Amino acid sequence: MKQADFVSLVMPFKDKVFRLAKRLLVSREEAEDATQEILLKLWKNSKKIGEYKNVEAFSMTMTKNFCLDRLKSKQAQNLKIVHSNYTDNNSSLQKQVEAKDSVDWVSKIMEDLPEQQKIIVQLRDIEEYDFAEIAKMLDMNETAIRVNLSRARKAIREKLTSTHKHGIK
C-alpha cells in the first residue's frame, strides 16, 4: 500500500478519530497526539489493512482503547490532564453570560458523564453511526448501548433543564 492510498483510505474518518479522542481526553493537544499515534499504528500495519473488514470501525475501537489506556495511566500517575481549551469563567462577564446559555455548557455536562456514555453519545449523536456499528466498535450488544445512550441523553437533559430554569428564575 502506497502512502497516497493510505491517506485516501484514512482521510474520511481521521476527524472522527480525533473527535472521539478529544471527547475522552478533553485537551486538544492530547487528542492530536492520540490521533497521530493511531494513524501511525495504522500506517505501520498498512500491509494487513486489507484483511480488516471495516477499517473505520477498527480504528474507532483502537482509538477508544488507546484513549482509555491513556486516561488510566494518567490517573495512576495522579495527574489530571491539563487542558487549555476553556477560558477562565471569571475572565469577563460577557463570556460568562455567553457560556451559560451557549453550547459550551453542553460540553461541560458531557465531561461529567461516565466514559462509556461519553463514547456512545459521541458515536451516536455526533458521528451518527447506527447501533450495529457502535456495537461492533465497542464490543457490546445493542440493548446495552441503547440503555447507556438513554441514560446519557436523560442526564444531559436533566442538567440542561435545571440550568435553563435556573437561568429564568
Place this chain on the structure above:
Amino acid sequence: MVLNNIEILIEKYNNAETTLKEEAQLKAYFLSDDVAPHLEHYKPMFQYFSQSKQEQYTKDVPLNSKKTKLYQWISVAAVAVLMIGLVVPTFIGPSEQEKQEALLAYNQTIEAFNLISLGMNEGKQQLNSLTLVSDNLNQGIEVAGHLSEFTKTTNKIFKNK
C-alpha cells in the same frame, strides 16, 4: 401537528429508540429558529452536537517512518558483512591455487638460501687460503729470526778480530 410529532420523537429519543433518520429530523427541527418554548432547553444540545461535528484534525502525520528504518539497518548489514568476511575464510581455508603458489614461494626461498650458503662456503675457503698465507708469513718471520741470529754471530766474530 409538527410539534406533536416532535414531542413523540423526543420521547423516543430520550429512550434511545429513535432511528438515525428520526434523529436527523429532530436535529433539523432544533437547529431551526422556531422551536417551541417548552422544548427550548434541547436547543443547545443539538447545536453542540452539530457544532462538534465540524471539528477537524489539522495536524500532519509523518508517514515516512519506513525510510529511516532502512537507514538504521544499513549499519547492521555493514557489520554483518564485515563479520562474514572475517569468519568465512578461516573456515574455508586456502584454495588449491593458493597452496601451489605458497609451495612455489617456499621453493624459491629455499633455493635462494642455498645460493647464499654456497657463497658463504666459497668465502670460507678463501679465508682458509688466507690462513695458509699467514702461516707462510710466520715461517718467513721465523727464518728472518734465524737470519738475525746469524748476523749477530757474524758481528761477534768481526768484533773479536
